[in-house]
Amino acid sequence: MPNPKTLILIDDDPLCxxxxxxxxKSILPDINILIFTDPKEGLAHLLRIAHGELxxxxxxxxxxxxxxxxxxxLAALESKKEQFMQKCTLYIIxxxxxxxxxxxxxxxxxxxxxxxxxxxxLNLQHILR
Amino acid sequence: MVSSAExxxxxxxxxxxxxxxxTSQINKAIIRIKDESELFAxxxxxxxxxxxxxxxxxxxxxxxxxxxxAIAQYNATDEDKFQLGSRKYDxxxxxxxxxxxxxxxxxxxxxQEVWDEPLRNYLWQRGFRSYLALPIRKYGIVEYTxxxxxxxxxxxxxxxxxxxxxxxxxxxxxxxxxxxEIQKTVADNQLREMSSLLQRTESVxxxxxxKVNFExxxxxxxxxxxxxYGMQPHGNKMSYIDWVTLIHPDDKKTVINIDxxxxxxxxxxxxNYRIITQAGLVKFVQTHAYYELDENGKPIxxxxxxxxxxxxxxxxxxxxxxxxxxxxxxxxxxxxIFLKDLSGNFIYANKSYCDLYGKSVAEMNxxxxxxMEVPNxxxxxxIKDDNDTINSGRTKKINDFPFKDHSGADRYFDVIKTxxxxxxxxxxxxxxxNEITERKQQDIIKSELLNDLxxxxxxxxxxxxxxxxxxxxxxxxxxxxxxxxxxxxTSTINTGQFINGLALSAxxxxxxxxxxxxxxxxxxxxxxxxxxxxxxxxDDVKLSLMQVEGYSDTEIKxxxxxxxSISSIKSFVHSIFYxxxxxxxxxxxxxxAPVLEITxxxxxxxxxxxxxxxxxxxxxxxxxDKIFELYSRFDTSKDGTGVGLYIVKTQVEALNGQITVNSxxxxxxxxxxxxxx
Numbered sequence: 001m002p003n004p005k006t007l008i009l010i011d012d013d014p015l016c017x018x019x020x021x022x023x024x025k026s027i028l029p030d031i032n033i034l035i036f037t038d039p040k041e042g043l044a045h046l047l048r049i050a051h052g053e054l055x056x057x058x059x060x061x062x063x064x065x066x067x068x069x070x071x072x073x074l075a076a077l078e079s080k081k082e083q084f085m086q087k088c089t090l091y092i093i094x095x096x097x098x099x100x101x102x103x104x105x106x107x108x109x110x111x112x113x114x115x116x117x118x119x120x121x122l123n124l125q126h127i128l129r
Numbered sequence: 130m131v132s133s134a135e136x137x138x139x140x141x142x143x144x145x146x147x148x149x150x151x152t153s154q155i156n157k158a159i160i161r162i163k164d165e166s167e168l169f170a171x172x173x174x175x176x177x178x179x180x181x182x183x184x185x186x187x188x189x190x191x192x193x194x195x196x197x198x199a200i201a202q203y204n205a206t207d208e209d210k211f212q213l214g215s216r217k218y219d220x221x222x223x224x225x226x227x228x229x230x231x232x233x234x235x236x237x238x239x240x241q242e243v244w245d246e247p248l249r250n251y252l253w254q255r256g257f258r259s260y261l262a263l264p265i266r267k268y269g270i271v272e273y274t275x276x277x278x279x280x281x282x283x284x285x286x287x288x289x290x291x292x293x294x295x296x297x298x299x300x301x302x303x304x305x306x307x308x309x310e311i312q313k314t315v316a317d318n319q320l321r322e323m324s325s326l327l328q329r330t331e332s333v334x335x336x337x338x339x340k341v342n343f344e345x346x347x348x349x350x351x352x353x354x355x356x357x358y359g360m361q362p363h364g365n366k367m368s369y370i371d372w373v374t375l376i377h378p379d380d381k382k383t384v385i386n387i388d389x390x391x392x393x394x395x396x397x398x399x400x401n402y403r404i405i406t407q408a409g410l411v412k413f414v415q416t417h418a419y420y421e422l423d424e425n426g427k428p429i430x431x432x433x434x435x436x437x438x439x440x441x442x443x444x445x446x447x448x449x450x451x452x453x454x455x456x457x458x459x460x461x462x463x464x465x466i467f468l469k470d471l472s473g474n475f476i477y478a479n480k481s482y483c484d485l486y487g488k489s490v491a492e493m494n495x496x497x498x499x500x501m502e503v504p505n506x507x508x509x510x511x512i513k514d515d516n517d518t519i520n521s522g523r524t525k526k527i528n529d530f531p532f533k534d535h536s537g538a539d540r541y542f543d544v545i546k547t548x549x550x551x552x553x554x555x556x557x558x559x560x561x562x563n564e565i566t567e568r569k570q571q572d573i574i575k576s577e578l579l580n581d582l583x584x585x586x587x588x589x590x591x592x593x594x595x596x597x598x599x600x601x602x603x604x605x606x607x608x609x610x611x612x613x614x615x616x617x618x619t620s621t622i623n624t625g626q627f628i629n630g631l632a633l634s635a636x637x638x639x640x641x642x643x644x645x646x647x648x649x650x651x652x653x654x655x656x657x658x659x660x661x662x663x664x665x666x667x668d669d670v671k672l673s674l675m676q677v678e679g680y681s682d683t684e685i686k687x688x689x690x691x692x693x694s695i696s697s698i699k700s701f702v703h704s705i706f707y708x709x710x711x712x713x714x715x716x717x718x719x720x721x722a723p724v725l726e727i728t729x730x731x732x733x734x735x736x737x738x739x740x741x742x743x744x745x746x747x748x749x750x751x752x753x754d755k756i757f758e759l760y761s762r763f764d765t766s767k768d769g770t771g772v773g774l775y776i777v778k779t780q781v782e783a784l785n786g787q788i789t790v791n792s793x794x795x796x797x798x799x800x801x802x803x804x805x806x
Contacts, residue, residue, distance in 0.1 A: 015630045015634065016605065018630065019606065019609040019630075020609075064602075066760075066761070066763075066771075095598045095605055096594075096597075096598060098594060117601065117602070117605035117609075118605040118606070118608040118609040118612070120612065121616070
């Protein structure tokens with residue numbers, strides 16, 4: 001039996017997290033979900049993963065957050081890029097319609113995909129596969 | 130012998146008659162004849178023909194060589210002329226005696242004479258028995274001798290000698306007169322020549338001369354002097370008053386003043402003034418005047434020269450005028466122009482140039498650029514440009530040269546410097562400045578405007594980005610919940626928990642649209658202005674904050690003495706006060722009662738509002754750029770929207786103002802609002 005998957009959600013919007021959480025659990029009932037509404041705490045956790053202390057995981061990262069944006073978190077991980085990429089598959093979830101954000105995401109090797117909110121069941125099935 | 134005695138007597142009387150006749154004839158000759166040799170010849174003739182002498186001579190003894198030279202004779206034979214005409218005279222003989230004594234020499238009997246035996250023998254043989262030598266003087270000195278020879282012994286009686294002495298004095302007198310006449314003629318001729326020369330000289334040099342005698346008060350003027358004054362020479366007389374009337378009315382006072390001053394010290398003067406001739410012609414003249422003093426140093430008269438300097442003056446005047454015209458032209462030119470030598474001395478500077486330094490043209494012409502106070506100007510660059518110009522011998526253009534003028538105004542010039550050769554062959558630098566300050570200032574304004582627009586544009590982009598996020602986030606949630614609700618029929622999801630989320634999202638959406646409306650209104654400054662009393666605004670805000678947590682502990686110190694009220698948009702001012710005051714209450718330091726100080730101040734071109742609190746402060750090092758951004762929040766533990774400071778900034782800018790912030794964590798925050806009016 002394979003290890004249950006771990007999903008990390010970093011988003012300051014609790015309602016959005018709740019929605020994702022509910023859908024994900026309906027797709028994979030034994031999924032392990034870690035929630036960070038404070039992006040600082042989220043970053044600290046991601047750094048621990050990059051250091052190899054924790055098993056592989058899937059990350060959903062919001063961009064627009066106070067104090068620390070999604071881009072700030074990615075910039076902080078830059079020095080641990082290789083280790084991080086081995087341990088994590090990271091997707092961006094955002095309300096942004098800016099082409100610039102999509103271009104930045106496409107050019108960042110740490111980012112595996114960009115999903116516009118509202119994220120659908122179909123999207124999440126793809127991510128969790 | 131009676132008859133002989135009678136005869137003698139008759140002879141006597143005849144002799145007397147003869148002597149009177151001789152005297153009379155000689156006197157006539159003296160008056161008539163004005164030539165020395167002619168007179169001597171006539172005297173010789175008369176002494177023989179009327180004086181009954183045998184021979185008569187006039188000799189001119191050479192006193193140095195002791196020679197007797199006959200210069201006139203009558204009745205002398207050729208032999209006489211040979212023997213007597215030119216010979217040495219005996220130092221003790223008659224000629225020598227007459228010269229020595231100045232008196233006559235008489236010899237009535239040759240045989241007894243001891244002198245010059247050969248001569249005496251000749252005279253005896255010739256049949257002469259009596260001899261009289263008389264002195265003839267010129268200016269009191271014996272220059273000639275009149276020598277009379279008679280065939281009769283004892284011919285010269287005392288009476289006769291007496292007469293003849295008288296005659297010789299008369300002749301001496303006549304000789305003096307002739308000599309006087311000769312010398313007078315010579316002097317007259319010389320005077321005439323000199324006078325004629327002077328006249329020619331005066332005419333050529335256009336210089337007249339004059340002389341005044343104080344006693345008579347009459348001036349003697351030369352012909353040329355009259356000619357200069359445009360008058361016919363008239364007896365060469367001219368009075369001071371006559372002269373003064375000819376002086377140009379504008380110069381009269383000056384000339385008289387100079388004369389009066391000179392009369393006190395008896396000093397020489399040179400006067401330049403204008404005269405108006407009788408024909409109405411204006412002339413420039415120059416007069417030199419000197420005092421003539423007597424032996425006691427008392428002035429007895431004056432003399433001097435007068436020159437017609439009209440032509441010279443007109444030339445100089447024309448030159449001056451042309452230079453003046455040039456000066457006016459160059460001064461009118463708005464471009465500053467200067468000419469300076471290699472040591473930095475100004476040779477020339479036009480008015481525009483002098484104005485840059487706040488100096489007069491006269492001051493500038495005595496200034497040296499190197500010694501001048503020129504603050505905030507790149508002196509080294511000017512010196513280098515000057516050297517480059519001279520060393521290369523070429524015109525140099527210097528663009529965009531900054532210059533702070535004497536009033537402190539910043540100005541910009543395009544400068545052209547060119548080497549300039551002076552009349553004495555030394556080199557100088559000619560500079561022409563073209564002012565480009567206006568263009569430069571417009572460039573600066575344009576660039577500022579562009580910068581402002583860029584910032585505004587960026588802000589707008591930022592704003593639209595944030596709004597789109599804040600609108601889309603609740604919307605996305607609503608859509609997400611809708612999906613879940615749709616699926617709920619087929620899954621086991623508990624949908625109850627999402628109903629509340631739906632309401633929350635809708636409320637958020639509503640809030641964002643309200644914010645958006647406020648923001649749109651805050652950008653609109655074309656709203657009616659009212660008189661606003663600051664204290665009133667604070668009181669209104671206090672009322673609306675009554676219900677806010679922590680308000681009851683808050684102390685608000687107002688300081689509006691300097692500026693109590695303004696004219697502005699009421700809703701904006703209220704909003705600014707409300708947001709800043711409520712922030713100070715909301716973000717107070719835990720456990721410390723909020724204290725807020727609000728001060729109003731007048732500024733040079735508007736007013737200033739200062740809000741200082743003792744709250745928790747903001748870490749500006751991290752958040753300087755973000756503090757006024759829309760939905761920018763630093764303390765998420767407190768309830769807030771991130772709109773307040775954005776609205777404040779937008780409204781301050783709409784009121785043509787600026788807001789700045791000073792803060793430090795745990796040390797309170799100060800907002801300074803500066804409004805231009």
